[in-house]
Amino acid sequence: MFEKGESIEFKVLPCYGGFSSYSFVLILSSLHVAGFTMNAALVKDSEANGLLKASLDNHSQALLSSWTTIPDPIAKLVNLSFLDLGGNNLYGYIPPEIGKLNRPEYLGIAHNNLFGSFPKEILTLEIIQLIDFTELSPKETSLLYDMDFNISHHQMGDLVVTVAEDIHYNYLSHTPTLISLSLFRSYTHSYALRINLFAEMGVAQNIIDMDEGNLEIGMEYRTVSGVAGPLVILDKVKGPKYQEIVNIRLGDGTTRRGQVLEVDGEKAVVQVFEGTSGIDNKFTTVQFTGEVLKTPVSLDMLGRIFNGSGKPIDNGPPILPEAYLDISGSSINPSERTYPEEMIQTGISTIDVMNSIARGQKIPLFSAAGLPHNEIAAQICRQAGLVKRLEKSDNLLEDGEEDNFAIVFAAMGVNMETAQFFKRDFEENGSMERVTLFLNLANDPTIERIITPRIALTTAEYLAYECGKHVLVILTDMSSYADALREVSAAREEVPGRRGYPGYMYTDLATIYERAGRIEGRKGSITQIPILTMPNDDITHPTPDLTGYITEGQIYIDRQLHNRQIYPPINVLPSLSRLMKSAIGEGMTRRDHADVSNQLYANYAIGKDVQAMKAVVGEEALSSEDLLYLEFLDKFERKFVTQGAYDTRNIFQSLDLAWTLLRIFPRELLHRIPAKTLDQYYSRDASN
Numbered sequence: 001m002f003e004k005g006e007s008i009e010f011k012v013l014p015c016y017g018g019f020s021s022y023s024f025v026l027i028l029s030s031l032h033v034a035g036f037t038m039n040a041a042l043v044k045d046s047e048a049n050g051l052l053k054a055s056l057d058n059h060s061q062a063l064l065s066s067w068t069t070i071p072d073p074i075a076k077l078v079n080l081s082f083l084d085l086g087g088n089n090l091y092g093y094i095p096p097e098i099g100k101l102n103r104p105e106y107l108g109i110a111h112n113n114l115f116g117s118f119p120k121e122i123l124t125l126e127i128i129q130l131i132d133f134t135e136l137s138p139k140e141t142s143l144l145y146d147m148d149f150n151i152s153h154h155q156m157g158d159l160v161v162t163v164a165e166d167i168h169y170n171y172l173s174h175t176p177t178l179i180s181l182s183l184f185r186s187y188t189h190s191y192a193l194r195i196n197l198f199a200e201m202g203v204a205q206n207i208i209d210m211d212e213g214n215l216e217i218g219m220e221y222r223t224v225s226g227v228a229g230p231l232v233i234l235d236k237v238k239g240p241k242y243q244e245i246v247n248i249r250l251g252d253g254t255t256r257r258g259q260v261l262e263v264d265g266e267k268a269v270v271q272v273f274e275g276t277s278g279i280d281n282k283f284t285t286v287q288f289t290g291e292v293l294k295t296p297v298s299l300d301m302l303g304r305i306f307n308g309s310g311k312p313i314d315n316g317p318p319i320l321p322e323a324y325l326d327i328s329g330s331s332i333n334p335s336e337r338t339y340p341e342e343m344i345q346t347g348i349s350t351i352d353v354m355n356s357i358a359r360g361q362k363i364p365l366f367s368a369a370g371l372p373h374n375e376i377a378a379q380i381c382r383q384a385g386l387v388k389r390l391e392k393s394d395n396l397l398e399d400g401e402e403d404n405f406a407i408v409f410a411a412m413g414v415n416m417e418t419a420q421f422f423k424r425d426f427e428e429n430g431s432m433e434r435v436t437l438f439l440n441l442a443n444d445p446t447i448e449r450i451i452t453p454r455i456a457l458t459t460a461e462y463l464a465y466e467c468g469k470h471v472l473v474i475l476t477d478m479s480s481y482a483d484a485l486r487e488v489s490a491a492r493e494e495v496p497g498r499r500g501y502p503g504y505m506y507t508d509l510a511t512i513y514e515r516a517g518r519i520e521g522r523k524g525s526i527t528q529i530p531i532l533t534m535p536n537d538d539i540t541h542p543t544p545d546l547t548g549y550i551t552e553g554q555i556y557i558d559r560q561l562h563n564r565q566i567y568p569p570i571n572v573l574p575s576l577s578r579l580m581k582s583a584i585g586e587g588m589t590r591r592d593h594a595d596v597s598n599q600l601y602a603n604y605a606i607g608k609d610v611q612a613m614k615a616v617v618g619e620e621a622l623s624s625e626d627l628l629y630l631e632f633l634d635k636f637e638r639k640f641v642t643q644g645a646y647d648t649r650n651i652f653q654s655l656d657l658a659w660t661l662l663r664i665f666p667r668e669l670l671h672r673i674p675a676k677t678l679d680q681y682y683s684r685d686a687s688n
Contacts, residue, residue: 229491251283296321308440347383358583413480464524607633
């Protein structure tokens with residue numbers, strides 16, 4: 001027996017086996033039974049199928065009124081809340097008995113062959129939330145007149161309807177509670193009528209397309225002409241827009257999202273974010289939404305883990321969005337950009353002292369397969385923060401602005417082991433509370449990697465420009481992103497560029513990297529550290545090569561240092577930070593910072609030359625000065641470059657360590673440091 005208050009859902013699904021099939025599927029989950037009980041045997045599949053067969057599927061006698069009465073199993077359920085009879089080849093008209101079902105929140109009778117006027121008894125459906133009349137065949141289009149849209153006095157949420165004649169906005173204008181209106185394939189012959197329709201309606205959310213004299217909202221197509229890799233090709237599409245988001249419904253009822261990549265007349269090429277497996281040209285329908293891809297953003301995203309499409313995967317509560325933002329972002333007016341300055345401290349000496357990163361800078365990490373770029377990225381996330389000094393002191397200020405630092409981490413094409421490493425490291429070391437983590441796994445659809453960095457950057461822009469935070473964005477691995485871009489380009493049969501990559505890859509990468517920066521009048525900033533793995537350690541590969549043209553320097557991870565068990569294996573000689581000069585010095589780090597960095601570079605370069613000369617002439621042929629450079633070279637790599645994965649050095653500790661190494665040389669050999677600076681720091685003990 002059904003108990004009072006039990007919730008059940010009744011749904012009649014379409015049968016794809018020919019018109020003679022009488023098998024229906026009953027889903028009992030969302031029907032609200034209150035105040036009565038009934039025999040459960042009455043709704044068993046065998047009995048229900050028999051009753052429904054006689055009343056719903058006698059289309060072989062097309063002129064009979066096949067829906068003159070509500071079938072017994074439905075009529076007795078007066079508190080039915082969900083009724084879906086869509087796609088069942090119903091003939092006849094809707095009977096007035098529909099008014100007996102005074103509780104439904106959803107009524108779906110789309111894709112049937114019903115005709116005749118729609119009964120006014122529909123107005124008794126007082127709490128209706130959605131009525132779907134799509135692609136019916138009414139004998140007359142008096143639906144909008146007969147109903148007079150008194151639904152405004154009820155709780156109408158969405159209306160989906162097909163009509164073929166003029167839409168009289170007089171009736172629609174009295175529907176202030178209507179939230180979404182879809183008039184599929186509806187034609188109006190008066191332009192003024194179309195304008196007045198939406199000018200006078202109290203509609204809050206609409207997807208509107210008035211292209212070519214017609215009013216198309218949420219148009220659905222079953223015109224898939226081909227599938228190529230991650231792409232779906234559609235024909236006979238009216239008014240598709242570039243980068244428009246589409247909803248793709250497969251034959252099994254599942255829904256996927258896609259984006260229009262190319263428009264050619266009535267032909268549209270759509271990239272599917274969740275992959276094209278299972279998509280066919282018989283049962284797949286595509287709905288054009290008229291919207292670009294947007295992602296929900298909120299301050300609550302800090303401390304959460306999402307997949308590459310921005311959906312939570314950490315079993316936490318749903319995110320309550322504070323805004324929906326276009327993932328492509330908007331270009332920053334160059335005149336509104338503020339020059340990057342002030343340093344972001346990573347806690348790694350070779351970066352902080354010799355390749356300092358300014359707030360708002362974009363600087364990539366050039367790595368290769370087998371090198372510890374993931375470990376370095378995790379270490380930066382653990383240790384990164386703002387440099388804040390107390391007045392007339394070398395100490396860091398631990399509170400205040402330090403709390404405004406956040407990290408957005410996006411991993412693309414990583415394996416499960418790497419994903420678990422990042423999750424575990426952030427959670428165990430207490431940095432997760434300030435990190436928003438996006439994970440696109442290697443077994444996820446390749447096309448998803450195209451949107452992952454954009455979703456991450458959109459989140460970062462919200463945190464920076466709306467919440468006033470200084471955000472560090474780490475993107476790994478941009479080589480996987482470039483490979484996904486190449487795959488899409490190949491599927492579109494575009495003319496390939498270098499090594500098969502599309503000719504527009506430079507522009508595409510720029511749309512990602514150029515979203516870093518600072519905006520005048522906004523407190524926050526976005527700093528980017530994209531990580532690239534160079535195939536075969538080839539720095540001339542198109543991905544690192546083009547990246548180097550766009551970004552403001554690079555940090556180079558060296559395989560030879562890694563093979564010598566030096567961590568982090570950062571080679572400072574090919575590394576460069578072009579904006580370092582604006583992030584260091586008195587008032588930001590320390591007055592000796594630039595001079596110390598220059599002297600370290602010079603001495604290390606000379607030491608490498610002496611080491612190469614030693615291999616040719618032997619150590620006996622070296623001068624005493626050469627031996628000093630060899631000593632410096634060895635200690636620089638063992639004490640300054642080498643640093644534990646959990647060893648954090650603030651900028652002042654790193655500078656003091658650098659002075660310890662420079663004291664190997666007499667003052668007269670430190671040519672790049674002014675005498676005034678030498679007087680202050682050369683003889684000073686490192687502990688002071």
